[in-house]
Amino acid sequence: SIPFLIGLSKGNAFGIFFDNHFETYFDMGRDNSEYYYFAAADGNLDYYFIYGPSVKKVVEGYTIITGNMPLPAxxxxxxxxxxxxxxxxxxxxxxxxxxxxxxxxxxxxxxxxxxxxxxxxxxxxxxxxxxxxxxxxxxxxxxxxxxxxxxxxxxxxxxxxxxxxxxxxxxxxxxxxxxxxxxxxxxxxxxxxxxxxxxxxxxxxxxxxxxxxxxxxxxxxxxxxxxxxxxxxxxxxxxxxxxxxxxxxxxxxxxxxxxxxxxxxxxxxxxxxxxxxxxxxxxxxxxxxxxxxTGDNQSTWEHLRMSIPMLMNLGLSGMAFCGTDVGGFGHDC
The missing domain is CATH 3.20.20.80 (Glycosidases)
Structure with missing residues (x-):
């Protein structure tokens, strides 16, 4: 679980890193289309607002807080x-x-x-x-x-x-x-x-x-x-x-x-x-x-398709080097 949100408003990007280890929630207008909210089951309300204006700058700001990935071998x-x-x-x-x-x-x-x-x-x-x-x-x-x-x-x-x-x-x-x-x-x-x-x-x-x-x-x-x-x-x-x-x-x-x-x-x-x-x-x-x-997936085109946004989101969450079971883990085709 990485409680980090990237948003876009009028062409400007921003990020919210909610540094809370408990079960956290990000509601993107499901309860009320007029607003978003984030919350946690317990713990402190520690969060960082990161301004872009680009998505690249938001991710850069996030990794300044949480750390950068070492150069892979x-x-x-x-x-x-x-x-x-x-x-x-x-x-x-x-x-x-x-x-x-x-x-x-x-x-x-x-x-x-x-x-x-x-x-x-x-x-x-x-x-x-x-x-x-x-x-x-x-x-x-x-x-x-x-x-x-x-x-x-x-x-x-x-x-x-x-x-x-x-x-x-x-x-x-x-x-x-x-x-x-x-x-x-x-x-x-x-x-x-x-x-x-x-x-x-x-x-x-x-x-x-x-x-x-x-x-x-x-x-x-x-x-x-x-x-x-x-x-x-x-x-x-x-x-x-x-x-x-x-x-x-x-x-x-x-x-x-x-x-x-x-x-x-x-x-x-x-x-x-x-x-x-x-x-x-x-x-x-x-x-x-x-x-x-991305864990144990299945050998289906649907799961291969799902892996692409999963990897992109990991990358945007500071995990610049990540992977998936390209051929699937279970349910052989």
């Missing part, structure tokens, strides 16, 4: 191949070899959740991907970079390093009684890192080195609204904003933003280079840390 501007089905090394190499044999230009291959050991983040399934380092080195020599998915949901599993460290240090979100909150995502019973805490972001960022050491070039943050298989998280799930407890009702719209920030800082520290991160959820200012894609 050259390899990220090429074709990127991603599909949920490359569940073992043999299949991934088939795709890589086929692209090269057919002369189809491609710079990046993505790995979805099946590369992990039981969907545990920051792990590899060594039965399916016996030697990730050697595999990625081979792909690099073929001209491919590799991007791996990392979801926020951490599998509840004693003996699993990420879960044990997070539990011991109080790094996970809790319910309103202070008990670690659980829900269900791909790993099954899972907990959610409290990305509002600087300590948690630092810890999460440091774990990115596990992927970098394997040769991974970028990170794909998915399911980070955060999502669950049981619907939205309850409003009273609690997060620690540097010593101040806040509810999910306030945090929901910035959870993905804070995850991207932690990921960015960790990758930059580990590599010394501008990181490449793709996120599904974002807020105003996420462009400083990550690019975004």
């Amino acid at each position: 050259l390899w990220t501007l090429g074709y990127q191949q991603c599909r949920w089905s490359y569940d073992n090394e043999t299949r991934l190499m088939e795709i890589a070899n086929s692209l090269r044999e057919k002369g189809i230009p491609c710079d990046t291959l993505y790995l979805d959740i099946d590369y992990m050991d039981g969907y545990r983040v920051f792990t590899w399934n060594k039965e399916r991907f016996e030697n990730p380092e050697a595999m990625i080195k081979t792909l690099n020599n073929m001209g491919f970079k590799v991007v791996t998915i990392i979801d926020p949901g951490v599998k509840v599993d004693k003996g699993y390093k990420i879960y044990d460290e997070g539990l011991e240090n109080g790094y996970f979100a809790t319910d309103n009684q202070g008990i670690v909150y659980r829900n269900e995502v791909w790993p099954g019973d899972s907990v959610y890192p409290d990305f509002l805490s600087p300590k948690v972001r630092k810890w999460w960022g440091e774990n990115q080195k596990i992927m970098i050491d394997a040769g991974v070039s970028g990170i794909w943050n998915d399911m980070n609204e955060p999502a669950s298989f049981n619907g939205p998280l309850p409003d009273d799930v609690m997060f620690n904003n540097d010593g101040i407890l806040v509810t999910h009702k306030e945090v929901h719209n910035i959870y993905g933003h804070m995850m991207a920030k932690g990921t960015y800082e960790g990758l930059k520290k580990a590599t010394g280079k501008r990181p490449f991160i793709v996120t599904r959820a974002c807020y105003a200012g996420t462009q400083k840390y990550s690019t975004a894609w």
Whole structure:
């Protein structure tokens, strides 16, 4: 959610950035054609009025407030191949070899959740991907970079390093009684890192080195609204904003933003280079840390058509580099 409006009046452009993390509303004359209004469920009425007179100047003013996107690495501007089905090394190499044999230009291959050991983040399934380092080195020599998915949901599993460290240090979100909150995502019973805490972001960022050491070039943050298989998280799930407890009702719209920030800082520290991160959820200012894609669409012309204004609106919201699943994600034609 990016609560930013660009308007035109008598040829002059203006912008309103409503910096409120709660659920916000922009009514463009639906209730009353005589006026527009914006509001929020809670929180402060912090907003910025940005005068153009051109749309370009409005966007420039908005990014002065929220930050500019770093220059993307050259390899990220090429074709990127991603599909949920490359569940073992043999299949991934088939795709890589086929692209090269057919002369189809491609710079990046993505790995979805099946590369992990039981969907545990920051792990590899060594039965399916016996030697990730050697595999990625081979792909690099073929001209491919590799991007791996990392979801926020951490599998509840004693003996699993990420879960044990997070539990011991109080790094996970809790319910309103202070008990670690659980829900269900791909790993099954899972907990959610409290990305509002600087300590948690630092810890999460440091774990990115596990992927970098394997040769991974970028990170794909998915399911980070955060999502669950049981619907939205309850409003009273609690997060620690540097010593101040806040509810999910306030945090929901910035959870993905804070995850991207932690990921960015960790990758930059580990590599010394501008990181490449793709996120599904974002807020105003996420462009400083990550690019975004438009989520799971379908393989239809209608969805391809819809992606164009979605990308244009992301661009006008400071996300100058963004993308979509051009061939669709589901519902194969």
